[in-house]
Amino acid sequence: MAKITYHTHDNKTHTVDVQKGLTVMEGAIQNDIPGIDADCGGGMACATCHVYVKQEWLDKLPTKEDGEEDMLDMAFEPKNNSRLSCQLIVSDELDGLEVNIPSKQG
Amino acid sequence: MNKTDVLIIGAGPTGLFCAHQLGIIGLGCEIVDNLDKAGGQCIELYPDKPIYDIPAVPECTGEELTNNLLLQIKPFNVKFHLNERVEELKKNQNRWHVKTSGGVEFDVAAIVIAGGVGSFEPRKFPVKECEKFEGNSLFYSIKDKSIFKDKTISIFGGGDSALDWAIELSKSSKVNLIHRRDGFSGAEASVQKVKDLNDQGKLNLFTKYQMDSVSGDKQIETVKIKHDEGEIKEIKSDYVLGFFGLIMQLGPILDWGLNINKKTVEVNTENFETNVNGIFAIGDICSYPGKLKLILSGFHEGALAARGCFKYAKPDEKLRFEFTTTSKAAQERLGIKK
Numbered sequence: 372m373a374k375i376t377y378h379t380h381d382n383k384t385h386t387v388d389v390q391k392g393l394t395v396m397e398g399a400i401q402n403d404i405p406g407i408d409a410d411c412g413g414g415m416a417c418a419t420c421h422v423y424v425k426q427e428w429l430d431k432l433p434t435k436e437d438g439e440e441d442m443l444d445m446a447f448e449p450k451n452n453s454r455l456s457c458q459l460i461v462s463d464e465l466d467g468l469e470v471n472i473p474s475k476q477g
Numbered sequence: 478m479n480k481t482d483v484l485i486i487g488a489g490p491t492g493l494f495c496a497h498q499l500g501i502i503g504l505g506c507e508i509v510d511n512l513d514k515a516g517g518q519c520i521e522l523y524p525d526k527p528i529y530d531i532p533a534v535p536e537c538t539g540e541e542l543t544n545n546l547l548l549q550i551k552p553f554n555v556k557f558h559l560n561e562r563v564e565e566l567k568k569n570q571n572r573w574h575v576k577t578s579g580g581v582e583f584d585v586a587a588i589v590i591a592g593g594v595g596s597f598e599p600r601k602f603p604v605k606e607c608e609k610f611e612g613n614s615l616f617y618s619i620k621d622k623s624i625f626k627d628k629t630i631s632i633f634g635g636g637d638s639a640l641d642w643a644i645e646l647s648k649s650s651k652v653n654l655i656h657r658r659d660g661f662s663g664a665e666a667s668v669q670k671v672k673d674l675n676d677q678g679k680l681n682l683f684t685k686y687q688m689d690s691v692s693g694d695k696q697i698e699t700v701k702i703k704h705d706e707g708e709i710k711e712i713k714s715d716y717v718l719g720f721f722g723l724i725m726q727l728g729p730i731l732d733w734g735l736n737i738n739k740k741t742v743e744v745n746t747e748n749f750e751t752n753v754n755g756i757f758a759i760g761d762i763c764s765y766p767g768k769l770k771l772i773l774s775g776f777h778e779g780a781l782a783a784r785g786c787f788k789y790a791k792p793d794e795k796l797r798f799e800f801t802t803t804s805k806a807a808q809e810r811l812g813i814k815k
Contacts, residue, residue, distance in 0.1 A: 419724065
């Protein structure tokens with residue numbers, strides 16, 4: 372388990388334990404955290420699981436695979452700390468990760 | 478008024494195969510889809526990506542899968558209504574009356590919703606003022622390119638649509654192409670062409686910029702764009718175009734009195750009927766304990782929903798289970814000559 376904190380757009384903070392091996396997207400879906408739609412189910416094909424990663428965590432994340440940046444072009448208000456949460460696999464290294472969920476996904 | 482047994486909403490793989498299953502048991506159907514072609518997510522999201530988990534098909538692309546399904550339902554002459562979104566639903570005794578966005582009307586015994594995650598709609602700009610200009614000087618798709626002649630157009634996006642339109646419109650308009658990063662997702666040749674046009678002064682390329690605001694009286698007059706580092710540029714613009722792909726929205730289905738849970742419709746697993754008699758839901762849009770969002774599951778759901786439709790379409794007949802290998806009736810419907 373790793374602790375992942377999701378800050379939702381209504382200024383609420385949700386800290387939950389997410390099983391290692393699941394994605395940050397799945398952690399949000401399983402815990403009913405609002406704001407992540409994940410329409411395509413984790414296939415990097417829709418950009419509706421877009422999150423903003425807290426700056427100090429950016430370098431600790433796995434690098435973007437081909438295609439993630441292309442999908443982020445489609446995301447709602449992408450920034451330099453944008454990631455697709457379906458591409459972030461939870462591990463010990465990500466224990467304590469904090470992400471902000473955008474006001475909407477599209 | 479189109480009168481048939483079943484209306485299928487959604488022309489993705491699940492909807493297409495359901496049409497096949499309806500045809501096999503002797504029911505007619507018509508299909509409505511909001512996109513301009515059949516295939517659903519397979520065509521819109523991943524036409525070229527191989528799929529490896531279609532039973533007995535080791536590998537095929539979304540496009541190949543769609544083409545094969547269309548071939549498989551060819552004997553049934555299914556009528557498609559593309560570029561139409563289902564809007565209104567009314568119960569009329571034992572039949573359903575359905576009306577689409579384009580005014581097409583249906584009179585059917587049952588409805589199968591195979592709508593994926595909803596209908597595809599263009600993704601819009603996050604900037605609020607854009608709504609005011611939408612349809613008059615701000616567009617997400619182009620119907621008539623002649624209106625742009627000799628005007629200044631700001632195009633946002635980095636995919637094929639944005640690049641192709643930037644190249645095309647630069648022939649007779651002043652074009653600004655604005656994209657959030659230096660890399661593009663569109664075809665390499667188009668990217669090179671845009672860069673060449675920019676070097677020749679035939680197009681203005683702004684990378685690492687995103688829209689900050691739009692302003693104007695009735696029509697757009699200026700657009701402000703903001704660089705990653707915070708610098709803001711104001712550019713004169715008669716038109717703004719945004720190409721950010723498509724997003725899926727559930728739309729009017731939400732108002733049909735169906736039990737909806739997290740953008741999916743609850744169904745029973747016996748025949749995939751919803752809480753409303755005569756309305757079925759299959760594929761990604763339905764939910765039940767153990768639901769898997771796989772194409773193969775959609776096929777199974779469609780086969781059962783088709784049989785569920787039978788009692789509404791032919792209340793006085795009994796459906797007998799048959800195999801296509803041996804059923805004369807099924808083979809006749811498939812147009813097989815012996």
